[in-house]
Amino acid sequence: FMLTQPHSVSESPGKTVTISCTRSRGSIAGNYVQWYQQRPGSAPTIVIYEDNQRPSGVPDRFSGSIDSSSNSASLTISGLKTEDEAVYYCQSYDSDIRVFGGGTSLTVL
């Protein structure tokens, strides 16, 4: 299966942005979705796991959800800060495979 994300999004500081991730085959609700943030020159870091859980240290401005009707997951970032500018990847799995989306470049301007 594939996970499809928009190539890029942009929004102003203080606003809210939502990034989508659509699963091509199989139910989005059948396997957890994770989200990772990757800043230039750094390794990815996890910001959401198990659809909507935040690791310790991740601000509550970050939230995750799934929508079975559109077979998609979403990452929402509220109160945008310039430090949120990064590429965001969704990730899910199916038995012995792990799949990443193509990534969404978030610009905060």
Added chain:
Amino acid sequence: QVQLVQSGAEVKKPGASVKVSCKASGYSLTRHYMNWLRQAPGQGPEWMGIINPAGGSTTYAQKFQARVTMTRDTSISTVYMELSSLTSDDTAMYFCAGSQRWFDFDLWAQGTMVTVSS
């Protein structure tokens, strides 16, 4: 301090093999799943395989099954990834990443750049 630290950059000729190490500090290899992923320039991460905490058994992505070997040495808290028969398509940043859950990656190392060039 909990961290994963990988070995340094490598430059290899086509057809050669590369072995990358990942040392864990403050992080138990017998309680965490350890994965290897790679990321080609401008691309998203690609999962290569996993080492299970109980017993160290491995599962590899089908794409790499024939030419990847992942091992661990718990006495020195280090995991290894060896990739053989390298081609220019293997030029990428290689990451190890661990997790308490088998399906995600919640602690990443800094990455090791592997360049394959004649």
